Structure formats: structure tokens, C-alpha cells
Amino acid sequence: MVKLRAKCILVGDASVGKSALSQMFRSDGGHFQKNYSMTAGAELVVKSVSIPDSGDSVELFIVDSGGKETFVEACEKLWGQPSVLCLVFDVSSEASFRNCGLWLERVRAHCQGLQVPGVLVGNKSDLSSRREVETAVAQEWARSQGLEYHETSAKEMENCEAPFLSLARAFYALYQDRIQTIQTLA
């Protein structure tokens, strides 16, 4: 039985629903606050995810880097060495999707060659009449960047756990892979 620990950084434009998503994940879909103020500083959500059929688990330390600060000032300092990445955009905002490339560049610059499993999340899937980013387009871009794609609605409590479960599984797979490598060295 092993309990891994992963620092999950949550990035994306302001107001795409990063905080809403992490709160939904924390509370198992318990509550959605419609109009709360934007995250002032960074928040940390800690939750353990069990890996099916293994007795093992991954404890996710989700760092929500807030919305107001400029990138360099706030987020970067907090990131340290990230374990996994959750990149979020709003499907009703083309601009938030376009900026994902920039976010990814910044994160990668910060990771210094470290392999960081990541997911791309299209949130606010409930806003179907205002959708500006098609699923297929987002999926294709995610694939080209080696990210797994998920669509969620924090408001309708839809699929909010999936991105985090997938990150936990990817990190666990990486651990098993590394153990194999190390066993061949000794």
C-alpha cells in the first residue's frame, strides 16, 4: 500500500471556473456558489484519490493560484516543482481557449524538462447556447499537446471529478514506471 503525493497546479484565465471546479471536487459535488468573490490569494485543496484495484492512493494538493495577480508575481512562486497540471478554459469563451497555449508554455518553462502529466478542461459545458469552442477542436488541440481532454460543468456538477481522477492515475502510472526503471539500475 502506498500513498503518493502530487502537487496539482490549476491554471487558466480568470473566471473560467478553476476555483469552482476545485471546490466541487473537494466537496464531492456538494455545493456550487454562484457569485462568490474571486480568489484573493492562493488556495489549497487537499484530497485523496484511491487507485482502483490497488489499495494505493494519490493525495492531490491542488494549488488554485487565484485570479487577480499577475502571473509572474503570484503563480510562479507557488508552483515549485509541480507534479501534475490542470489547465482550464471556459467553453463559452474562445479567448480563454486561445490563451491555453500561453499557459502551457509558461508551465513548461517552469518545469525544466520534468515530465508533468496534464489535463485540459473545458468548463461551463452547461452554457450550450453560448458555446464558442467545439469539443472536437479542443480535443484535437489537447491531443497535440499530450493532454487528456475533459468537459465539465461545475454549475451542474457534471464530470468535475474526472479530470482529477485522471491526473491521479497518470501520476500513479508514472510512479510505477519509475520503480521499474530504478530496479533495472541497481
Added chain:
Amino acid sequence: MIDSALSSFGAQVILSASSDENYPPENIIDGNTESFWISTGMFPQEFIFRFTDTVKMSLINIHSYNVKNLRIEKSTSSDATDFEVIAQKEFEHTEGHLQENDFSLSGTTATHLRFIITSGYDHFVSVHRVAIEGTR
């Protein structure tokens, strides 16, 4: 004796930040580089050894993988307090073989040794053996 296991100095692991029961920190002191302890995610990581008697050390030798920055501290108290830094180093990255690093110590005495890994070249780092040259 450079290749003596730490356990032959009566060392015990009294703390480790994280571990997988299949790769316990005791693997670090069994004198064997094939068995190892592996971290389970995030930094810093640390482990502490306690000796039954005060040990006077001239060298610490470490086999590891993917460790980047390591700091070694010692305590001479009986209750693992008042640690002071005795060595600090950025290890070279290796691929396909273990990292091996020596720390020369000119007779430093200790009852406890604490190893703090502050960063790694990967998410997971392993330590295969810590050996010391010294006298009890």
C-alpha cells in the same frame, strides 16, 4: 571501512517523510545498493538515522538516483534536536546508472544524521545506500 552498512554502526531509521512499504527506508542502511527507498512525490523529502553510540565520521558515501539537491544535518543530542548543517550539494544528473557522491567530514561526531532532499531531477527519487567511514 567505506563499504560498511550503516546498520553495522547500530543505525536505525527513526523518521522518513514518505515511503512505500515495498521500498522502506531501512533499505538505505542495509549495505546493499540493489535495495532502495523511493520517495512518493513532492519535495522536500527527509529521513533521519539514529546511532546507538556517538559516531565519529570521516566520510559519507551515498548511492542514489535522480536526487538533485541534498543537505545533510547532524545532531549530537540524545533526542534528535539541534540539528546543524554539515554538508550540502547539488548532485549531477545520471541516466542509466546510480549517482554516487562522497562527503568528506574530518571526524565530525553525531548521534543522528538527517538527510533532506530539497529537489530532484524527477518526481520520484531513490536512495540505495548510505555508507559511512568512521569509528564508534
